């Protein structure tokens with residue numbers, strides 16, 4: 269009998285809770301018909317389809333929140349924001365970052381990320397939407413979670429913006445990992461909207477401008493067997509989004525192991541994701557470890573500094589055994605002049 273009573277009581281309590289739960293949306297969210305506005309990302313002609321994430325569709329409100337968060341030092345306990353290392357004027361890159369493991373890493377730019385299939389120099393991340401969750405850790409932001417909750421929920425802009433983007437009416441209802449995920453989602457929505465497609469090169473391709481004679485010569489070297497740059501640095505992204513060993517080293521240690529660090533495959537030793545060359549006049553120094561200070565040094569490397577190894581790319585290997593392009597001074601200058609036509613000073617962000 270006692271057990272029966274107990275059971276009935278439990279059922280009654282459960283029913284009450286159920287009714288309360290059903291009523292809750294009406295009580296707490298008077299604007300329940302509200303939906304964020306879909307964001308229409310304009311993909312330039314000739315670009316591939318952008319990579320969408322069904323879990324994180326682009327919305328006007330999400331992109332706006334993401335842009336604000338990207339520049340928000342409140343996310344960290346050390347005054348850093350994403351923008352501290354991804355500096356707008358440098359095409360969202362930074363001269364060099366020394367990681368916790370001592371690796372010197374050149375910070376990749378944030379342009380045309382919507383079209384990338386993997387991220388970081390070694391392709392260690394596949395999903396843009398959650399990539400920056402690692403940034404909350406000690407190496408980057410060293411975020412104090414209690415402080416972050418407090419700061420965001422005390423801020424009228426963020427209270428409103430998190431609701432408008434993700435219908436989050438009280439961030440304290442979200443575990444820290446879920447809050448981080450929402451922040452990362454908003455920021456990645458913003459990053460997908462940073463598209464660079466309006467360099468002089470693009471205008472020349474559209475017939476709106478013309479190359480100088482020197483730029484044209486550089487173009488011809490880039491897109492022919494003379495320089496053979498175009499196979500890996502394919503337009504329109506100026507990256508084939510694959511991994512290659514372009515001949516920087518003959519022996520390997522530390523970060524130079526490249527993709528091998530991710531998959532332990534000996535065939536991938538020394539391979540790195542082909543970087544975009546768009547805006548590279550703004551992103552010095554160059555290569556995964558920033559070993560070259562100027563584009564002139566990069567061109568001289570391809571011309572006369574290539575190092576052979578077991579995994580060297582077949583395209584580079586075509587120049588074996590000398591690995592020299594034998595470019596004249598004039599040709600090298602022309603190649604650099606062409607690379608500079610990939611600079612886009614009109615990115616909207």
Ligand code: HEC
Nearest residue numbers: 348349350353365373375376387388389390400403408455
């Ligand atoms: C302390 C400097 C630093 C901060 C702060 C920082 N990053 Fe980065 N970021 C890097 C470095 C270094 C890499 C390259 C890592 C690698 O390749 O292994 C990188 C890579 C990336 C990439 C991959 C880009 C590509 O083309 O593959 C994305 C996306 C990114 N960061 C987003 C962010 C976001 C969003 C934030 C803020 C939440 C942020 N970063 C904060 C240094 C930083």
Ligand code: HEC
Nearest residue numbers: 495496497500512514540541542543554555556566570581
């Ligand atoms: C086999 C593929 C391949 C070919 C061919 C190739 N590259 Fe690269 N390029 C890469 C890869 C991979 C990297 C990054 C390597 C690294 O950091 O370890 C790179 C890096 C660069 C960078 C530095 C970009 C940055 O942001 O750090 C420039 C500039 C560049 N290449 C220009 C050229 C030019 C000019 C040519 C032709 C002379 C050329 N590349 C030929 C694959 C290639």
